[in-house]
Amino acid sequence: MKMSGWITIFCFSMLFLNCRVEEGNVNDTDMKLGDNIEVKKELSYDDYIKILKGMKPILPIKGSHITTSTGQLPNAPRKYRYGIHEGFDFYDGFCGVKIEKGTPVLAISNGKVIRADTNYKEIGAGKRKELLKEARQLGYTPETTLDILRGRQVWLEHSNGIITRYCHLSGISKEIKVDVQKGNILGFVGGSGTSSKTPHLHFEIRLGKDFLGKGKSPEEIKQLMDEIFKK
Numbered sequence: 001m002k003m004s005g006w007i008t009i010f011c012f013s014m015l016f017l018n019c020r021v022e023e024g025n026v027n028d029t030d031m032k033l034g035d036n037i038e039v040k041k042e043l044s045y046d047d048y049i050k051i052l053k054g055m056k057p058i059l060p061i062k063g064s065h066i067t068t069s070t071g072q073l074p075n076a077p078r079k080y081r082y083g084i085h086e087g088f089d090f091y092d093g094f095c096g097v098k099i100e101k102g103t104p105v106l107a108i109s110n111g112k113v114i115r116a117d118t119n120y121k122e123i124g125a126g127k128r129k130e131l132l133k134e135a136r137q138l139g140y141t142p143e144t145t146l147d148i149l150r151g152r153q154v155w156l157e158h159s160n161g162i163i164t165r166y167c168h169l170s171g172i173s174k175e176i177k178v179d180v181q182k183g184n185i186l187g188f189v190g191g192s193g194t195s196s197k198t199p200h201l202h203f204e205i206r207l208g209k210d211f212l213g214k215g216k217s218p219e220e221i222k223q224l225m226d227e228i229f230k231k
């Protein structure tokens, strides 16, 4: 291989390493994840819900409640990219507390940081348009595009491989470590990855291959969230 090829590979490797948090071995699949459960395997939806309730989580924005708008819940259509919403949006005016650029985003429960985009670069309006055009042509949004549209992100892994994603962040907390406790600040509300002028948090709960709320009605989702996040 030519020298330029090796340099390219080296640069990409460094970029990849830079995107990972620096403390601890975040890729270690044997790591203990609380509750003395070490093995990650796909569970039933009901089992995931039971574990979630047992985590006694808090919502990621202090003092907030789940959005009052069904368009900001999982399963809401997202026509601009031929897809559906896979998480919960926390916008100012819908969640009971002031939400603006810089509002702290909290870990909902103890967990390990498996992703923190500390060196995030915005893709720009041109590239964004191109990706959305491609999604329209395909009739669905490819996972790589979805990831870009989520902007700057932090992902936490909890018991049994339950993962929470905190997206569109304006920044990542400097205090962030691999092990985080419930209520620790992970980052700050922003609009990264979006074309919107209104900053908000996009928050997802991943249960194995699915997301919390998949296939459920808005009423079912709200009731479930009330049960999981009861105060």
Ligand SMILES: [Zn+2]
Residues within 6 Å of the ligand: 085, 087, 088, 089, 201, 202, 203
């Ligand atoms: Zn969203």
